[in-house]
Amino acid sequence: MRDNSKFVGYLFEVAWILPSVAIPIVLFVSVVITAFAVGIRVPTDVGRVDPQALAQTAPFDNPGIREMAPGVYEATVIAQVFMFTPNSIEVPLGSKVTFTLTSRDVVHGFKIEGTDVNGMVVPGQITKVTATFRRPGEYLIVCHEYCGGGHQAMFGKVIVK
Numbered sequence: 001m002r003d004n005s006k007f008v009g010y011l012f013e014v015a016w017i018l019p020s021v022a023i024p025i026v027l028f029v030s031v032v033i034t035a036f037a038v039g040i041r042v043p044t045d046v047g048r049v050d051p052q053a054l055a056q057t058a059p060f061d062n063p064g065i066r067e068m069a070p071g072v073y074e075a076t077v078i079a080q081v082f083m084f085t086p087n088s089i090e091v092p093l094g095s096k097v098t099f100t101l102t103s104r105d106v107v108h109g110f111k112i113e114g115t116d117v118n119g120m121v122v123p124g125q126i127t128k129v130t131a132t133f134r135r136p137g138e139y140l141i142v143c144h145e146y147c148g149g150g151h152q153a154m155f156g157k158v159i160v161k
């Protein structure tokens with residue numbers, strides 16, 4: 001009687017140990033498969049750039065705003081601790097602006113208040129986000145990925161006139 005209950009206890013232990021070993025293995029294998037076999041990419045993966053060579057790589061060698069067509073702009077912005085370059089972008093009312101972003105150092109965020117622009121800026125990756133500014137005023141750009149001790153001071157603005 002006593003031996004039998006020990007055996008049942010052993011079965012219960014095995015019944016818990018097997019899944020607790022198997023589940024992490026299944027998770028690890030699925031991460032490896034999705035990373036290498038399925039080719040999972042970061043969102044808005046539009047290209048890569050060497051973060052050490054931004055000064056020599058277009059368009060990041062010349063950050064700023066460019067008019068591509070009437071009312072259509074392209075803004076090249078570099079994020080780094082703890083600033084955006086350029087820090088202030090001015091466009092006319094109704095402009096459609098595509099932001100081409102990358103980071104010089106660590107992961108940053110790029111959120112423009114009052115728009116649906118909300119991107120991650122990853123070193124080595126190019127991020128593109130687009131917004132149309134239909135309301136005049138100042139739109140705050142904030143870094144919303146914690147990037148270090150001065151993170152709360154990392155912001156910029158879009159001025160729409």
Ligand SMILES: [Cu+2]
Binds near residue numbers: 109143144145151
């Ligand atoms: Cu930040």
